[in-house]
Amino acid sequence: MSESELTMSTGHEVLMEASPYRIEKKKLGMWIFIVSDACTFATFLFGYGYMRVGSQNWGTPFDFPTILNGIIMTFVLLSSSLTMLAAVRATQAGQKPSANKWLGLTITLGTVFAILHLREWFKMFGEGWGLFSNPTGGAVQFGACFFSVTGLHLAHVISGVIALLIITRGYNRGRYDTSHVETAGLYWHFVDLVWMFVFPMMYLMNAR
């Protein structure tokens, strides 16, 4: 039952006034979360900028293979946004098998992104990088900034994959509907858009 139908049926027009935003409560809640999360990411990126500007020996440690890995990760994440859109479309059309296929593909692409990211991290750990260590002799804050910002984003991707798994399972069992998939999609696109800032700022600006 939609919110407007509920308003009509209960007769509590004043108490149950329809949302002025004309979107479901869960979507509005997700938007509020996205705004607060965008501010969190912005704070991390500004903190990185602050330390970078304030350091004289920041350096540019990333070789082309690292940048190439970042490009592949970007394309994987952008593709997952497209598959998420297809999943939302399929749920809106009531095509359960198609929705399952696209949701599964989105989950797979999210997992591939996380694996590529972790592979990059472990390669860096092997080279001596850490939260408070820089094997190139540059500013030690580099590791703290890089692993904090990319780690926060990776945590969002992993959370998104877990959320999508739960939503897919619930959708198949009839517990969740189209609006749940749409709301999860909103979060997934946000994670994708954050990467559009993390990749140029953390990778490209540090390319040799």
Next chain:
Amino acid sequence: MSSNQEPGMGSYVGIVIGLMIIVGIEVLLTYQHLPVRTLLFSLLCLACFEAFVGIMYLMHVKYESPLLFWTIFPATLFVLVLLNYVWPDAYRMARMSLGK
């Protein structure tokens, strides 16, 4: 509950390919060895454009009530502008490390 004027999947494919092309441009700019400030400005402009396209089309804000846009974005933008207060101190630190 968004409107029915949403574009088809073909348009979304075009948008995502467009975003991928912008990422390609960012990588090309990086290897032009531009001055750091020019590169930073260019990359930030392109990233902001990508985010705007993504928010409007992929996140469907263009097809929602305009009130949603006007409630969320001016306030968020205001916070992001306020965060720029850190730069004078960052430049102070840079000057101190140079002994000026």
